[in-house]
Amino acid sequence: MAFDESNATTPPWMDRVFGSAQYFRLWLAQILSSGGDWLALFAILITADRVGGGTPEASVAYVMIARFLPGLLVGSAAGVLVDRWDRKRTMIVCDLGRAATLLWLPFVDFVWQLVVASLILEGFALLWAPAKESSVPNLVPRERLTGVNSLSLLAAYGTFPVAAAVSIGLAGLATVIRRFEAVDFLRIDAESMAFYIDAATFGASAFIISRLALPRGPKATGSSATEDARAWSPGQVFSDLRDGWSYIFWNPTVRTVNVALAVGLIGGGMIVPLGPVFAEDVLGVDPGDGFRVFMVALGIGVAIGVAGLTVRQHRLHKEQVFLVAVFGAGACLFVATSMWTLVGSALLVGGLGVCAGTVYVLGITLLQESATEDLRARVFAGLFTLVRSSVMLALLVGPALALFLNGLSDKFFDKDVNILGFDVIIPGVRLTLWLAALIMVAAGMLTLASMRRSKS
Template identity: 45%
Template sequence: MPPTCWRPAVTLHRARPAREVPVDPGAGRGLQPVTAEGAAAGQRRRWAAFQRRVFATPQFFRLWSAQVVTSTGDWLGFLAIAVVAARLGAGTPEAAIGVVIAARLVPGVFFSQVAGLLADRFDRRRLMVTCDLARAGILLAVPLVNSVWQLVLVSLALEAFTLLWIPAKEASVPNLLPAKHLTAANSLSMFATYATFPIASLIFARVAGALESADREGWLGLLYPDKQGPIFYLDALTFVVSAALVFSLPLRHPRDAARAERPAVRWEGVFREYREGWRYVVVNPTVRSVNIGLATALIGGGMLIPLALVYAIEVLRVGEGGFADIVTGLSAGVGVGVVVLSLLQRRVHKHRVFARSLTGAGVCLLVASSLGSLPWVMLVAGAVGACAGGMYVLGFTLLHEHTADEVRGRVFAGLYSIVRLCVVVALVVGPLLAALFDRVSEVLFDRAIDIGIVVVELPGVRLTLWLAGLTVIVAGLLARRTQRAVAATGSNGPVGAPPGDESLED
C-alpha cells in the first residue's frame, strides 16, 4: 500500500506584492533649498504658460510686442511732429499742423493698395524690418528740419513706410497662431494700437519737460539742434527694437513654382494683381460685407470726432470738461467691449455679432444724441464704444479667416484705404452738414419743436448725429442681409474656391 502523504503543519501562501504607498511629491520640499537655477526655470515655465494662454504662440507674442513698440513710436512721432509744425508755422500754427496731419492721412487713401500688393509679392518679414529701419533713419533726420514743407516731406515718407508695414503685419497674423485665437489676437492688436497713446503722451510730457530745463551748451547742443531732438531719437530707437523683434519671426513668403519663375517686376503682372486684390474685395461676400459695414460705420461714427465737442457745448452746455467725460465713457466702452469679446470668443457667431454690433452702435448713437443729461450721455456713449470695439475686432477676425494668404495683404490694404477715405469724408462732411442742418432747422422749426409739454431742441449738430446713427444702422442691416444671403447659398470661400468652402458657422 502506498505510503501516506505527509503535509506540513504550516500552510504556505503565495507572497502578495507589496502595496505601493503614494509618496507626496511635496513632502520634504521645505527641507530642500531652492536653487537659483530652479527658480529661474520655474519662472520660465510660468511665463511660457502665460504666453500660451494669452498670446497662443511665442511667435505672435513677438509680433505683438513689435506692434506695441511701433505704435508707441508712432504716437510719439505724431506728438513731436505736431509741436515742431506749430513752431515752424510761426503766425499760422493751426494751418501748419493741419497740413502736416493731412500729409499723414491723405496718402493712405491712394497708395494703400500698392502697399498691399508689395506685401503679397515680397517677403513680409524683410519688408517689415526694412520699413522699421527706414522710419528710424527718417526720424533721426527730423531735428535738422527747418521749414514746414520739409516737415511735410518727412511726414509723407514716414506714412509711406507705415503703409507698407501695416498690411504686411496683418497678413502675417494668421500664419503665427491657430485660427481659433484670431479674435483674441485682434483684440490684443487693437489694444496695442490705441492703448499706447496715453503711454506715448506720458513719455512725451516727461521728456519734453526735462528738455525745457536742460542745458544745451557745448557738445550736447550738437546732439539735438532742435528742442524736440531727443524725443525723435527715442522714437527712432523704438523702430530699431521693433525691427529686431520682427527679424526673429519665422515668416517666409509662400511661393509656388509658377510664382518663383515669374520675374520680380513686370508691369502687366503688377496691374493684374492689383485688379485681383480689388476683385477679391468685391466678389467675396464676407470681405465685401465687412468692408462695407466698417466703411459706412466710419462715415457715421467718424462725425463724432468733430461734432462731439460742439454737442457738449451747445446742447448739453457742459463745456470742454463734459466733452472729456464723453470721450472717457466712449473709450471705456471700447475697452469693455474688446475684453468681453475676447472672453467669449469661442461662444459667439462672428458674422451675426458683427452685424448686431453695427446696428447696436447706430441705435446707441441715436439715443445718445437725443439725451440732454451728461451722465446718461456718458453711459450710452460707453455702449456705443462697446459695440464699436466688438465691430472692429470681429471685422478684422472675419477678414483673417476668410481671406486667402496670397491676397491677404491687398485685402487689408484695401480696408485701410477705405477706412482713411471714410474718416476724411466724415471729418469734412460732418461740420458742413451740421452747419447746413442748423440753418434749415432755424428756418423751419426755430431750432426747436414742442411735443406736448416737452421741448425738443433741434440744433444742426443733433440732426447730423441722428443722421450718423441712421447711417450706422443701415450698415448693420446690410451686413446682416449679406450674411443671410451667404448662409443661404453657402458661397463664402475665397474667389475661385468651391461653394461651401468656408462655413458661416463658427
C-alpha cells in the same frame, strides 16, 4: 500658410493670452512702435506749429494731409507690393526706414521738410500694416485670432495715453541732457527727444521682428529674370490690383466686413468733430470738458468690448455678434444724442465704444479667417484705404452738414419741436448726429442683407 501646430511650444499662460510665443514678440514690437509713433506725432504737430511762421494752423494742416493722403491714393497698391514681397523683410525695412526718417526730424527748419518726412513715414506705415495683419494667421491658431486682435487694438491705441504722459516729461529730460555740451549737435529739446525715442522704438521693433519665424509670403520666391520682369510689368501690377478689389467685392465675408466698417465709420466718425459742439449747443456744458468726457467714455467702452471678446472668444458666433454690434453702435449713438444730460450721453457713448471695438476686432478676425494667403495683404490694404476714406469723409462732411441743417432747423422749426408734450431742441449738430446714427443702422442692414445672400 496657416498656423503650424508643431511649432506651438509655448508656456501655458502665453498660449492662453497670446496664442504663441511668436505672436507675443510681434505684439511687443507693435507696442514699442505704436507708443513711439504717438509720441512722435505729438512732436511733429508741435514742430509744425513752431516752424510755421505766421500761419501755424496751415502748417499743421499740411502735415496732417501728408499723413492721410498717401493712404487714400496708393493704399491699395501697397497690398500688391506686400503680397509679392517677403513680409518679414518688409516689416524690418519699414521699421528701419521710419527710424532713419525720425533721426532726420530734429534738424528740420521748414514746413516742407516736415511734409516730406510725414509722406515717407506714412508710406512705410502703409506697407507695414498689411504685412503685419497678413502674418498674424501664420503665428496663432485660428481659434485665438479674436483674442490676439483685441491685443493688437490695445497695442495700437492703448499706448496713446502712455505716450501723452511721457511727452509731458520730455521737456524736463531735455533740460538735463542739454547741460552736456557734447550733445549740442543733436539739437536737444522736448520734440527732438520724442523723435530720438521713437527712432529707438522702431529699431527695437525691427530687431524683434528679425527673430520671428515667418513664411516669406506666397509670391516672395525666386524666379527667373523673364518671370520677374513680367511680374513687375504695369499690366500685371494692375491685374493684381484688380484681382484684390474683385476679391474684396465678391467674397461674401470680406465684402460684408468692408461695407460695415466703411459705412459705419462715416456715421460714427462724425462724433469726433461734432462732440464739442453737441456738448455746448445741446447739453449746455463747456465744449472742451464735454468732449473730453465723451472721449474717455468712448475709450473705456472700447476697452470693455475688447476685454469681453477676449474672455468669450471660444464661445462666440462671430458673424452674429459682428452684426449685433453694428446695429448696437447706431442705436447707442442715436440714444446718446437724444439725451439731455452729460452723464446720460456719456454712458451711451461708452456703449458705442463697446460696439465699435467689437466691430473692429471681429472684422479684422473675419478677414484673417476668410482671405486667402495670396490675397491677404491686398484685402487688408483695401480695408485700411476704405477706413481712411470714411474717416476723412466724416471729418469733412460732419461740420458742413451740421451747419447746413442748423440753418434749416432755425428757419422752419426755430430749433425746437414738441414731441408727445416734450420740447426737444434740434440744432443742426443733433440732427447731424441722428443722421449719423441712421447711417450706422443702414450699415447694419447692408451687413444683414450681405450675410443672407452669402447663405442662400
